[in-house]
Amino acid sequence: MNTLAQERRKAEFDVESMKVVWAGSMEQLHLSQRMAHLVANDPVFRKDFRVTQSRPDLFKNTLRKAAHAWKLVQTLRLTEEEATKMRNYIDEPAYTDLHWGMFIPSIKGQGTEVQQQKWLPLAYKQAILGCYAQTELGHGSNVQGLETTATFDPSTDEFIMNTPVLTATKWWPGALGKVATHAVVYARLLTDGKDYGVHAFIVQIRSLEDHQPLPGVIVGDIGVKFGNGGYNTMDNGFLRFNNVRFPRDQMLMRLASVTKEGKYVQSDVPRQLGYGAMVYVRKSIVMDASNYLSRAVTIATRYSAVRRQFGAQGDKPEIQVIDYMTQQSRLFPLLATAYAYRFLGVWMAWLYSDVMARLEKNDFSTLPEVHACTAGLKSITTSTTSDAIEECRKLCGGHGYLCASGLPELYAGYVPACTYEGDNVVLLLQVARFLMKTLSLLGAGKKPAGTAAYLGNVRQLATQNCQVIKGADWLNPTTLQHAFEARSARLAVNCATQIAEASNQEAGFTELSMELVDAARAHCELIVVTRFMEALKRELPGREVKSQLQVLCNIYALSLITARTGDFLVTGYLSHEQIDLAKAKLRDLFRQVRPNAVALVDAFDHSDYYLGSTLGRYDGNVYTNLYNDALKDPMNQSPVTEGYEEFIRPVIKQQLQLSRSKI
Numbered sequence: 332m333n334t335l336a337q338e339r340r341k342a343e344f345d346v347e348s349m350k351v352v353w354a355g356s357m358e359q360l361h362l363s364q365r366m367a368h369l370v371a372n373d374p375v376f377r378k379d380f381r382v383t384q385s386r387p388d389l390f391k392n393t394l395r396k397a398a399h400a401w402k403l404v405q406t407l408r409l410t411e412e413e414a415t416k417m418r419n420y421i422d423e424p425a426y427t428d429l430h431w432g433m434f435i436p437s438i439k440g441q442g443t444e445v446q447q448q449k450w451l452p453l454a455y456k457q458a459i460l461g462c463y464a465q466t467e468l469g470h471g472s473n474v475q476g477l478e479t480t481a482t483f484d485p486s487t488d489e490f491i492m493n494t495p496v497l498t499a500t501k502w503w504p505g506a507l508g509k510v511a512t513h514a515v516v517y518a519r520l521l522t523d524g525k526d527y528g529v530h531a532f533i534v535q536i537r538s539l540e541d542h543q544p545l546p547g548v549i550v551g552d553i554g555v556k557f558g559n560g561g562y563n564t565m566d567n568g569f570l571r572f573n574n575v576r577f578p579r580d581q582m583l584m585r586l587a588s589v590t591k592e593g594k595y596v597q598s599d600v601p602r603q604l605g606y607g608a609m610v611y612v613r614k615s616i617v618m619d620a621s622n623y624l625s626r627a628v629t630i631a632t633r634y635s636a637v638r639r640q641f642g643a644q645g646d647k648p649e650i651q652v653i654d655y656m657t658q659q660s661r662l663f664p665l666l667a668t669a670y671a672y673r674f675l676g677v678w679m680a681w682l683y684s685d686v687m688a689r690l691e692k693n694d695f696s697t698l699p700e701v702h703a704c705t706a707g708l709k710s711i712t713t714s715t716t717s718d719a720i721e722e723c724r725k726l727c728g729g730h731g732y733l734c735a736s737g738l739p740e741l742y743a744g745y746v747p748a749c750t751y752e753g754d755n756v757v758l759l760l761q762v763a764r765f766l767m768k769t770l771s772l773l774g775a776g777k778k779p780a781g782t783a784a785y786l787g788n789v790r791q792l793a794t795q796n797c798q799v800i801k802g803a804d805w806l807n808p809t810t811l812q813h814a815f816e817a818r819s820a821r822l823a824v825n826c827a828t829q830i831a832e833a834s835n836q837e838a839g840f841t842e843l844s845m846e847l848v849d850a851a852r853a854h855c856e857l858i859v860v861t862r863f864m865e866a867l868k869r870e871l872p873g874r875e876v877k878s879q880l881q882v883l884c885n886i887y888a889l890s891l892i893t894a895r896t897g898d899f900l901v902t903g904y905l906s907h908e909q910i911d912l913a914k915a916k917l918r919d920l921f922r923q924v925r926p927n928a929v930a931l932v933d934a935f936d937h938s939d940y941y942l943g944s945t946l947g948r949y950d951g952n953v954y955t956n957l958y959n960d961a962l963k964d965p966m967n968q969s970p971v972t973e974g975y976e977e978f979i980r981p982v983i984k985q986q987l988q989l990s991r992s993k994i
C-alpha cells in the first residue's frame with residue numbers, strides 16, 4: 332500500500348497549477364526544475380554524509396563544491412539568476428554567499444563609480460574573494476560602538492588599520508576564516524585629529540599568490556558552531572590588524588571621503604541611497620524563510636501521513652498521525668505560514684522596485700516606513716521559521732531527532748538567521764520606535780503611509796470592537812483585517828500613552844520595551860495577513876487553486892488570533908465567545924485542508940535530494956530507508972566496535988586495572 336499515492340488521489344485542486352503559483356511563474360518553475368535537476372544529478376554535490384564528516388573534511392568538501400559550481404557557471408554559461416538558483420539547490424552555506432551576497436553589494440552600494448570600476452570586475456570573475464567584516468568580539472548590534480581604527484596618514488596618503496583592544500577583534504564574518512582575500516572592513520575613521528565614526532574600507536588580508544595572511548594581519552576560523560553540518564561549512568572568522576597600511580582610495584567613498592591633506596568631506600550623494608540594498612537583502616531573507624519553512628513542512632506532512640499510531644480496529648490499520656486534531660493544529664498553520672511568506676516575499680520584490688524608482692527621483696518620503704516594515708518582517712519571518720522547523724522535528728516524534736530526518740541540519744543551518752542581518756529583538760525595537768513616532772506625528776496632522784496607513788484611523792480602531800457573531804463571520808477578509816489593525820493600533824497606542832506619562836521619554840521607552848516588542852510584532856503580523864489577502868485578489872489560474880489558498884489564508888489569520896488571544900482580550904477588541912468561534916472555525920478549516928495536505932506540500936516541488944530527508948521522501952518509503960541508512964552509518968561498518976578490546980572487554984571480564992588513587 333502506497334500511503335502517499337493514496338493521499339495524492341484525495342487532492343481537490345490542480346497541483347501543477349499550484350506549483351506555478353509557488354514558483355511565481357511558469358518560467359521560474361522551469362528554471363528551478365532545471366537547476367534542481369542539475370545539482371541533484373551531479374555526484375560532487377552529494378550531501379548525505381555531511382553530518383558525519385569532521386569539520387576539516389566538511390569544509391574542504393564545501394570548497395570543492397564551490398569550485399565545481401563556478402566551473403559549471405562558466406562552462407554552461409549560466410545567467411546570474413541561474414547561478415543564484417544553483418547555489419540555493421547546492422544547499423550548503425559557503426564563502427560564495429558572502430562574496431556575492433555582501434562583499435559585491437557593499438562595493439556597489441558604497442563605492443564611487445571609479446571604485447566600482449576597479450573592484451567589481453575582479454570580484455565578478457572571482458579573481459579576488461571577499462567578505463563583510465563588521466561585527467567585533469565586543470560589538471555587533473551596536474555598530475557605532477565598533478573599535479577597529481583606520482587612521483589617515485597624509486605623509487604617505489595611506490590609512491593605517493589597527494585593532495587597539497581585544498574586543499575590537501573582528502569576529503563572525505563568514506568567508507573570513509579561511510577563504511577571503513579581501514574584506515570590506517568597518518572601522519572608525521580617524522583623521523585631522525578627529526574621530527569621524529564608523530566607515531567602510533576595502534582591505535586585502537591574504538596574498539593573491541600563496542594565500543598567506545599579509546603582514547600585520549592575524550586571521551583564522553572562530554571554531555565549531557551549533558549542530559552537525561549546519562553552518563559549519565562556513566569559515567566564520569576572526570581578524571586583527573597590526574598597523575596594516577593601504578592606499579587612501581580603498582576607503583569606500585560614495586558617501587564621504589578624505590582628501591590627500593586629510594580633510595573629511597561629506598559627499599552630496601543622499602545617504603538614503605543605501606536603503607535599496609537593504610530592502611533587497613531583506614526580501615531575500617523573507618523568501619529564504621518561506622523556502623526553509625516549506626522544506627520542514629514537507630517533511631513533517633509526508634511523514635505525518637505515513638506514520639500510524641494507535642486505533643487499529645479489526646483489519647483496519649492504525650490511525651495516520653496526521654488525522655489527530657492536535658497534529659493538524661500544529662502542522663497546518665505552519666503549512667499556511669509557508670504560503671503566506673511566499674506571497675510576502677513577492678510583495679517585497681515589488682517594494683524593492685518601488686523604493687528604487689523613488690530613490691532615483693530623490694523621493695525619500697516612504698523610507699522610514701519601508702525601513703521599519705522590512706526590519707520587522709525580517710525579524711518575525713526568521714523567528715517563526717526557526718521555531719517552526721523545531722516544531723516540525725517534534726511533529727515527527729523520535730525519528731525527527733535523527734539526522735536522517737533532515738530536520739536537525741535544517742534547523743542548525745537556519746537558526747542563525749535570527750541573529751545575522753540584525754538581532755530580531757533589536758529589529759522589533761526599531762519598528763516600535765517607528766510606530767511611536769508615527770503616532771506622535773498624527774497630532775501634527777501627518778498622515779501615515781504604506782503599511783502604517785491604518786494608524787491614520789486610530790480613533791475608530793481604538794473604539795469599535797469586533798462584530799463577529801457567528802463562526803462564518805470569521806471568513807470575511809474585512810473582519811480579519813480589521814481585527815489585526817485594531818490589535819496593532821491598540822497595543823501601540825497603549826505604549827505611546829504610557830511613554831507620554833513617563834518623566835523622560837527615553838526611559839519610558841526602555842521601561843516598556845517588552846510591550847513595545849509585542850506592538851511591533853502585531854504590526855508586522857498585520858502586514859503578512861494583509862499581503863496574503865491582497866495576493867488572493869488577483870487571477871490565480873488552475874482548478875481550485877485559489878480556494879485552497881483562501882483556506883490557507885484563513886488558517887494563517889485565525890491561527891494567529893488563537894495563538895495571540897492575550898493581545899486581543901487585553902485590548903478589549905475580542906470577547907471570549909468570539910475567540911471560541913475563531914477556534915471552532917479553525918477546526919473546520921483544518922478538516923478542509925486535511926485531504927489536500929500532501930498535495931499542498933508537493934506543490935513546493937522539492938526534490939528528494941534537496942529535502943535530504945528519509946522521513947520526507949516523495950514515495951513515503953520511510954522505514955526501509957531509515958533501516959538501510961542506519962546500516963550504512965560509519966558506526967556500523969564492523970559488528971564489533973573499535974575500543975572493544977580496550978574499554979568494553981575489560982569491564983565485562985572484570986579485568987579493569989584498579990589502583991588506589993587519592994581523591
Ligand SMILES: Cc1cc2nc3c(=O)[nH]c(=O)nc-3n(C[C@H](O)[C@H](O)[C@H](O)COP(=O)(O)OP(=O)(O)OC[C@H]3O[C@@H](n4cnc5c(N)ncnc54)[C@H](O)[C@@H]3O)c2cc1C
Nearest residue numbers: 463464465466470471472503504505747750751752754756
Ligand atoms: C552564523 C552567523 C554569521 C554571521 N556572519 C557575519 C558576517 O558575515 N559579517 C559580520 O560582520 N557579522 C556576522 N555575524 C554577526 C552578526 O551580524 C551579529 O552577531 C548580530 O548583528 C548580533 O549582534 P551581537 O552578536 O552583538 O548580539 P548582541 O547585540 O550582543 O545581542 C545579545 C542579546 O542582547 C540583546 N540586545 C542587544 N541590544 C539590545 C537593545 N538595544 N535592547 C534590547 N536588547 C538588546 C539581543 O536581543 C540579544 O538577545 C554573523 C553571526 C552569525 C551567528
